[in-house]
Amino acid sequence: MSKPKVVILGAGYGGLVTAIRLQKQMKASEMDVTLVNKHDYHYITTHLHMPAAGTDHHDNARVAIADLIDERKIHFVKSTVSQILPEEKKVVLGDRDLSYDYLVIGLGSETETFGIPGMNEYAMSIKSINSVRFIRQHIEYMFAKSKMEPKRKEYLTFVVGGAGFTGTEFVGELADRIPVLSRTYDVDPSTVKIINIEASPSALPPGLPEDLVEYGMEVMRRKGVEYKLSTPIKECTPDGVILGNGEFIRAGTVVWSGGIRGNSLLEQAGFDVQRGRVKVDECLRSYQYPDVFITGDCSIVMSPEGTPYPANAQIAVQQGYNVARNLLYAVRGRDLKPFAYDFKGTVASLGRGEAVGLLKVKKVKGKFAALLKKVIDARYLYLIGGIPLIWKKMIFKQKTTARNYHVPN
Amino acid sequence: MSKPKVVILGAGYGGLVTAIRLQKQMKASEMDVTLVNKHDYHYITTHLHMPAAGTDHHDNARVAIADLIDERKIHFVKSTVSQILPEEKKVVLGDRDLSYDYLVIGLGSETETFGIPGMNEYAMSIKSINSVRFIRQHIEYMFAKSKMEPKRKEYLTFVVGGAGFTGTEFVGELADRIPVLSRTYDVDPSTVKIINIEASPSALPPGLPEDLVEYGMEVMRRKGVEYKLSTPIKECTPDGVILGNGEFIRAGTVVWSGGIRGNSLLEQAGFDVQRGRVKVDECLRSYQYPDVFITGDCSIVMSPEGTPYPANAQIAVQQGYNVARNLLYAVRGRDLKPFAYDFKGTVASLGRGEAVGLLKVKKVKGKFAALLKKVIDARYLYLIGGIPLIWKKMIFKQKTTARNYHVPN
Numbered sequence: 001m002s003k004p005k006v007v008i009l010g011a012g013y014g015g016l017v018t019a020i021r022l023q024k025q026m027k028a029s030e031m032d033v034t035l036v037n038k039h040d041y042h043y044i045t046t047h048l049h050m051p052a053a054g055t056d057h058h059d060n061a062r063v064a065i066a067d068l069i070d071e072r073k074i075h076f077v078k079s080t081v082s083q084i085l086p087e088e089k090k091v092v093l094g095d096r097d098l099s100y101d102y103l104v105i106g107l108g109s110e111t112e113t114f115g116i117p118g119m120n121e122y123a124m125s126i127k128s129i130n131s132v133r134f135i136r137q138h139i140e141y142m143f144a145k146s147k148m149e150p151k152r153k154e155y156l157t158f159v160v161g162g163a164g165f166t167g168t169e170f171v172g173e174l175a176d177r178i179p180v181l182s183r184t185y186d187v188d189p190s191t192v193k194i195i196n197i198e199a200s201p202s203a204l205p206p207g208l209p210e211d212l213v214e215y216g217m218e219v220m221r222r223k224g225v226e227y228k229l230s231t232p233i234k235e236c237t238p239d240g241v242i243l244g245n246g247e248f249i250r251a252g253t254v255v256w257s258g259g260i261r262g263n264s265l266l267e268q269a270g271f272d273v274q275r276g277r278v279k280v281d282e283c284l285r286s287y288q289y290p291d292v293f294i295t296g297d298c299s300i301v302m303s304p305e306g307t308p309y310p311a312n313a314q315i316a317v318q319q320g321y322n323v324a325r326n327l328l329y330a331v332r333g334r335d336l337k338p339f340a341y342d343f344k345g346t347v348a349s350l351g352r353g354e355a356v357g358l359l360k361v362k363k364v365k366g367k368f369a370a371l372l373k374k375v376i377d378a379r380y381l382y383l384i385g386g387i388p389l390i391w392k393k394m395i396f397k398q399k400t401t402a403r404n405y406h407v408p409n
Numbered sequence: 410m411s412k413p414k415v416v417i418l419g420a421g422y423g424g425l426v427t428a429i430r431l432q433k434q435m436k437a438s439e440m441d442v443t444l445v446n447k448h449d450y451h452y453i454t455t456h457l458h459m460p461a462a463g464t465d466h467h468d469n470a471r472v473a474i475a476d477l478i479d480e481r482k483i484h485f486v487k488s489t490v491s492q493i494l495p496e497e498k499k500v501v502l503g504d505r506d507l508s509y510d511y512l513v514i515g516l517g518s519e520t521e522t523f524g525i526p527g528m529n530e531y532a533m534s535i536k537s538i539n540s541v542r543f544i545r546q547h548i549e550y551m552f553a554k555s556k557m558e559p560k561r562k563e564y565l566t567f568v569v570g571g572a573g574f575t576g577t578e579f580v581g582e583l584a585d586r587i588p589v590l591s592r593t594y595d596v597d598p599s600t601v602k603i604i605n606i607e608a609s610p611s612a613l614p615p616g617l618p619e620d621l622v623e624y625g626m627e628v629m630r631r632k633g634v635e636y637k638l639s640t641p642i643k644e645c646t647p648d649g650v651i652l653g654n655g656e657f658i659r660a661g662t663v664v665w666s667g668g669i670r671g672n673s674l675l676e677q678a679g680f681d682v683q684r685g686r687v688k689v690d691e692c693l694r695s696y697q698y699p700d701v702f703i704t705g706d707c708s709i710v711m712s713p714e715g716t717p718y719p720a721n722a723q724i725a726v727q728q729g730y731n732v733a734r735n736l737l738y739a740v741r742g743r744d745l746k747p748f749a750y751d752f753k754g755t756v757a758s759l760g761r762g763e764a765v766g767l768l769k770v771k772k773v774k775g776k777f778a779a780l781l782k783k784v785i786d787a788r789y790l791y792l793i794g795g796i797p798l799i800w801k802k803m804i805f806k807q808k809t810t811a812r813n814y815h816v817p818n
Contacts, residue, residue: 129595130553130556130557131557133553133556133594134553134554134556134557136553137546137549137550137552137553137554138550138553140546140549141546141547141550143546144539144542144543144545144546144547145543145546147539147542147543148539148540148543185542
């Protein structure tokens, strides 16, 4: 009798944690597990706002999968998924097909532009190592360009669409970065504008109490961030954005962090989706195909109150734990255990040394919140790679830069 | 009786050395000297190829004028010259006019494109701190962009037009830089192309003996540089270059180092010019206006053989010495001393640890030539700023990078 085949698509939070928990708890004889990922590294999405702004090296936001995975238990395939065929229990990769008994889909999100014209074409978004390296270089390129064409003030106007979690964390870092870039490029920092535009009437992650929002916006404004709230973006052009009221903001840089949707492969595979995401059962399985588990941004998990939980890293990690356990239970013939989300709270960074957050019972802000944010980051690194990974990514972190001048002496 | 007024336009090699020699030798009561420059720093043009490629920090290629000039003897005015009126003995700056008894014009060069369509619009050139910061960022931006659109191979094609002194030195650094950028951006270095295109049949600075040219080209080819000699560029487009034979090379980056001409302000002022440069008398004065000295790339100095000397830093520095002395002689009522160029030789860098050169009697190459190049660089820094400047720019040099990540711990 052959071993049950488990295929995990995507090494984001959900997929990677599933793989790591499996390799910890399974016997090699129990299952044949394959992890498929586009890159040979896992990236820490919650850290991407820093390399995007250039306040940290992108290598501190990724981990080589080979450093996390025990190849004796998990086969790793670096490939891009081109099709999922749930009826045939098969996935089509760029270079081969894989059949499965159990499938875990953790393929992450795509940018949701809500149909705003030009947003896909002309705005950048914070979603991968490649995209944040690009944003970082684009920002610095604008500083270099502004010195070549000093009349083009728009090169130093940075528009961020969306003032939710990602938008806020990015804007906080970007504001911290401006003085450094201004010095390097002999630019007067007062000529640089950061405009954070948000359709809803409030900035900062939804759900924060009003006093924390006010505190956070005050921190940001002191750093030079300008907010435009209750202001939808009507169109993005190569030269800037057109607002709902018709106003045109000329800008050399537009970063869109206004929304995400599930990976489009799910809809193409015939799953019932809402904004690309699949509503899952209490054990995180597709209602249509119970041998398919779905995690992270591709899944919709309903709370006991009947509302969907927001997609974030925290829930994806917990889903990974649950899926790994249920895969073991499934192959061992035990009853699956329903997923129960334990929301521990949320902390949003506002740049160097500042954050705001809401824990289960407690509001946090300022330096303490910023420290707490670091603890949360460290906790995740510990979970996937133990103390050595904290050491490598947070303590002896990569400080050399992309530029990395050789000094020929 | 008021002091004679000397105005020096431009703090490049010729103008700066004139100012520095004057302040060393003059009494404050003898002349009223004003140095006018667009930036508040002098840049070391012969070093610009390194920051252009990103192999050194641009701050190592510039010196604050305030660090070199004694304000008790030389007034420094940071301003852009908009007009020279030699009939009225006046120069018009952005914000004021200056009248003079003696004028020194050292306004440097502009890019000569020989009328190649698109070259001014779409090619970059190595000519200032601003332009090399832009080139450096452009190169790195192309690496970042190539990861966003992997099918666009042209992002990793770098075309350099002109394989003379500047072109060669830049290409040598660029080739050294590719492995570093490839690692940083997860790019396969074999997909990167550097193509050096030259209309004449030979690469490397003119005048080098054939065996040195061969040695140099071999060094460059081993680093991955492809040469296209006897190949004029017919047109530069936003997407690449069209060669004389009609071939189109698609490239995300075109750097033009094919030629220079004198500053166009001289022609506008009514000086007789050849490619923007003014033929000067044996004391480096305009034949039309003997109270105007012209140095560096704006001047044409004829050799005793009746051919013009090539424009370079070496001759400009020697011109500065001569002009300063003759200004002193003029105000002291002595006869001026004719300029005699002492050509010491030339050394062209081929990147890290490699160079070729021709001294008065001796050919040099390899590590020795590279070391000699450093001695030449150090000698110039000593000349303008003494030991402390060598210390600052070559020993305890700026190693922090433009990126300069803050590490929030």
